[in-house]
Amino acid sequence: MMKILAHRGSSGTHPENTMPAFEEAYRAGADGIELDVQMTKDGALVIVHDAKVDRTSNGTGWVKDFTLDEIKELDFGGWFSEEFSGLRIPTLEEVLDWISGTSLELNIELKNGAVRHAGLEDGVVRLVRQYRMEERVILSSFNHYSLVDVHRNYSDVETAILFMEGLYEPWHYARSIGANGLHCYLPVAVPEFLQGAQQNGMPVRPFTVNKAAHIRRFKDAGCAGIFTDFPERAVKIRDESSVG
Template identity: 45%
Template sequence: MTQIFAHRGYSSAFAENTMSAFIAAEKAGADGLELDVQLTKDGEVVVIHDEKLDRTTTGKGFVRDTTFKEIRKLNANKKGVNKEPIPSLVEVLEWMQSNQLVCNIELKNNLFPYEGMEEKVIQLVRRFNLSNRIIISSFNHYSIVLSYRTAPEIETAPLFNERIYMPWVYAQSIRAQGIHPKLASVTDEIIKGAIENGVAVRPYTVNKDADMQRLYKLNCTSIITDDPVKALKIKKQYEKRP
């Protein structure tokens, strides 16, 4: 049965990558979360998508040039009424103790190679005994390999923008148990081929009804969506069909 991962939390209705978005996704009935991590100037693992603070927060400049203390003062709910702090990964993992969600942690280290980020993330995951509920993904596949070598017990999944020939062969070659392809670049054949070869497929970002229906029909491993409520509604309708 296809799992539903809330992309940056329930981001179609809440400020992305905030605790409110994560809590709302869990309440909505999502199976998992997708979130992004980077390092602050003083080496704290924080949950934010862009390398720059400008789009999603009241801050300016790069995450890596800002200390954790400074980052915590910013509002990650720029367009909303309530103030939302940028979460630390610790905060999210602590909260995960109270539920059964799976969490896809995307390492945002393709532009800046954030030295030591893999080890820091793995250390935290182990500290909270969550190794069996975490998937580490990244567009930086060197980072994926390093994560696997450091913690073979934690699932890894490379992210792709482009269409790759037999991506499950590539995934197996780097010991990844899944692939996270861009929705537009993944065909039905690729999804079937990967799943038949024991490699999970979790396309991003799946927001249209027709795309959801297509992936449910294929029994795709998971979908990564901004709207878990809609995804669940369509999934229930789909399951009712004879």
């Protein structure tokens, strides 16, 4: 069955990459959660997508220039709606502490591109192992050098390449760097690609899949999962189509 992975949590209805967004995805019946990890000035692993805090908080500046205490003072909910005012940024450890008590899977995107966070891979894997989540975690990144580092140092951890281009037979490339999955931008998930990946035993999980027609198409194509901002809607559509 195609798995429903909540993109930055239930980010269509809650402020992205916050505990309420993750908790809502769990309540909605998602199979897993996708989130983004960066590093603060003092080496803390925090859950935030953009390299700067400007869009999703009441602060300004680069994540890398804040200490954990400083970034914890910012409001990461008020930008979305007044209902969520005062939300603090979660750390990866806080999320792992919560999710380890559920059956949810976890996709951790290593945000190690525009800003290079030295030691990010090591820190993430160390925490994943501390919470014994190795069997439920996939590490993904647009920075494939990051994924190679993970594979070389922690070959037991599953990785997946993120990409937005119409690559030809990307399963060959993914295997060449030790990656186990293809996380592609929705428009490049053309039929030839989906069929070829399936024939070659490489799981595909497109992003970001919010429309009913796309959800049904990827289910019919045998995708391993989809990333969606609306997990409740996606779960309902997937389960209805499986009996309809």
